């Protein structure tokens with residue numbers, strides 16, 4: 151879902167919007183024609199701590215889904231499915247509201263270090 | 273009441289990729305409110321403020337529905353225009369789909385600069401929902417006091433200094449003022465009780481005519497509390513009776529929740545950096561004044577709601 | 587079919603609005619515009635229009651509601667004067683930047699303070715740089731005709747900008763005038779149906795409007811507005827031609843009156859152009875080569891048309907019914923002088939500020955202007971650029 155230009159009124163063809171475009175190519179009035187296209191903008195790199203799901207503990211109450219400010223808890227068929235790490239900012243609210251402590255927050259740095267270490271082991 | 277399992281199947285109207293701070297209350301409030309519109313067509317209006325500038329940074333929008341922002345002080349008037357267009361076009365058979373209309377404004381855009389525009393929209397009886405996301409200050413411009421800022425709060429225009437201990441005035445009671453417009457529905461709610469938010473939002477969407485909802489929507493940056501604790505903190509706002517949950521439907525006041533015991537206001541104030549100075553020696557009188565205001569407002573509210581005006585047992 | 591009627595400017599404009607039958611009107615009363623709102627309300631009350639009339643609590647909200655309505659896909663209008671336009675100021679810029687074809691009459695009145703309800707153009711000049719097309723009208727007939735054309739200009743896909751139709755408070759708004767109105771069907775066909783390309787109430791294609799631009803996009807979006815303004819000049823002329831076909835009345839960017847062989851010219855907006863034309867006729871009788879240029883369009887500024895109309899004159903007086911307090915004269919003076927500078931014809935261009943707060947422009951005043959111009963032509967020198975006409979010095 152790359153933002154594109156439907157180009158009403160002022161010429162040009164359908165093209166992905168980028169800051170390289172000239173004024174003729176951008177959408178009229180700065181209108182955005184794809185609802186919810188911020189999904190293609192990643193905020194996951196804001197995160198310093200990462201929520202990690204403990205499948206065994208989860209009772210699929212979806213309280214975490216309800217309270218995530220970034221719609222970053224993906225549910226399928228009314229059940230917890232996964233975290234959307236592309237957008238999750240690591241606020242820690244989900245871990246806090248989970249009634250059964252099925253979400254733990256880990257430091258991204260720590261995770262990186264461990265991943266690095268396990269890579270080196272191989 | 274729908275279960276979360278059912279509600280999670282409703283299409284998300286405020287998606288990720290917006291640029292609100294991590295843990296911002298606005299993200300939670302907006303998601304809850306729009307979720308209650310279920311599968312209706314919705315047009316969202318929005319006042320300038322954190323929500324708007326973080327959710328529509330060109331060429332990205334977090335709004336998975338039609339959206340309009342025009343300025344700071346006119347979300348009420350702008351959404352009235354949208355609704356009037358809908359009425360006119362529908363009446364003339366130029367469109368056939370049904371729509372719901374909701375405008376979001378911060379406390380600055382609602383209690384203060386947008387107050388006139390909101391009052392006008394409510395008085396004219398448009399079929400709209402107006403939601404105030406009250407984080408008790410102008411956060412977008414860097415935490416300045418508004419008329420929703422609680423007494424004693426340290427903001428950048430009511431800084432806690434050597435002689436003045438934060439904001440000097442009590443909060444404006446906007447929800448009551450909106451109820452005084454004799455609109456079909458006015459309510460105050462808090463995200464700590466998602467069922468309450470959901471029920472009120474749904475009711476607001478369903479009633480014929482204008483509806484107003486005031487949601488306490490904490491800002492971790494401006495309030496300076498531990499970000500993950502948002503729900504706990506809002507719960508304290510409700511338990512201390514600082515932020516009562518009530519609704520006024522067709523003129524009838526109804527209290528939705530009554531705390532079992534007396535929780536002193538300190539419990540709400542203490543976790544927040546904006547009130548830290550109040551706990552320094554010499555500022556006890558400010559906390560006392562806040563408590564007095566809370567108690568008095570609570571008693572008045574009970575009376576309006578036809579309840580016995582008494583404080584919870586200590 | 588054309589009807590001759592005796593009505594005021596406000597009645598004529600309300601009549602045009604009725605015939606246009608906009609989907610939404612949001613307006614707030616202010617002298618001298620009030621009648622427009624009142625008359626239009628009665629059309630709504632009596633079911634003579636399909637319009638939703640939004641009785642807003644202020645002009646700021648009037649333009650805001652018109653913006654909401656227009657963005658939603660409605661043909662939307664408002665109307666105002668003076669303080670009302672000043673209060674709307676913020677939203678006029680936004681209506682333009684959102685590229686919404688909102689048409690709104692502005693019944694020109696002086697701006698406070700001191701408070702004054704009579705005509706000058708300080709209200710209109712306050713929004714001259716807001717990105718709104720400004721049409722000016724000499725009399726009720728022109729106000730009526732401009733309203734109808736404004737809809738087509740605003741909604742043209744190359745334009746999509748708000749259009750204000752200016753006419754003089756009291757002088758035009760309240761004076762009875764004989765004019766020709768078109769029949770309803772002709773107007774209806776001329777304005778057609780508004781078909782927005784994108785709108786909030788398009789359930790299949792939701793759109794996000796009024797988004798936040800950073801430094802990487804804002805400038806380009808502003809440039810688009812300029813392009814729309816540029817395109818408007820051609821569209822205004824085309825619409826004028828089409829309108830001539832149904833009305834028999836000619837409309838272009840400027841109205842050049844007896845300028846073909848003129849040596850001296852006065853440039854003036856709105857009703858004062860009528861007085862100036864009268865004086866020109868008299869002076870022509872005496873053998874003086876004089877003429878009047880009345881810009882019908884002030885924004886976009888008809889640079890080329892002004893050059894073309896004035897390129898052969900020797901001296902020009904620009905009459906401004908507004909101050910800028912720049913100490914360099916009125917707002918139109920700067921634009922006309924700029925337009926003529928590049929001709930390198932050594933045309934002398936001077937300025938007169940006149941008629942502030944409703945002060946009459948007397949025929950003697952215009953005669954004095956031509957006298958001054960004659961002296962300049964004779965001496966080849968213009969020493970005083972900024973002059974006040976009808977002021978007690």
Ligand SMILES: Cc1ncc(C[n+]2csc(CCOP(=O)(O)OP(=O)(O)O)c2C)c(N)n1
Pocket residue numbers: 320321322323344345377378379380381382405407408409410411412413418
């Ligand atoms: C007319 C006008 N005045 C001032 C501003 C600057 N401004 C933008 S947002 C804002 C404060 C917003 O506060 P609030 O409405 O409480 O929303 P929040 O950001 O706290 O959610 C201010 C003062 C503006 N955009 N327009």
Ligand code: SF4
Pocket residue numbers: 207208209210211212213214215230247248249250251252253
């Ligand atoms: S809140 Fe906890 S238990 Fe409930 S769905 Fe989320 S992770 Fe599972």
Ligand code: SF4
Pocket residue numbers: 201217218219220221222223233237238239240241242243244245295
């Ligand atoms: S950490 Fe915050 S942003 Fe990430 S999933 Fe949990 S609640 Fe959502």
Ligand code: SF4
Pocket residue numbers: 291292293295296297298322326407411412490491492493494
């Ligand atoms: S400053 Fe506060 S209100 Fe604004 S985005 Fe950040 S947390 Fe939310």
Ligand SMILES: [Mg+2]
Pocket residue numbers: 378379380405406407408409410411
């Ligand atoms: Mg705020």
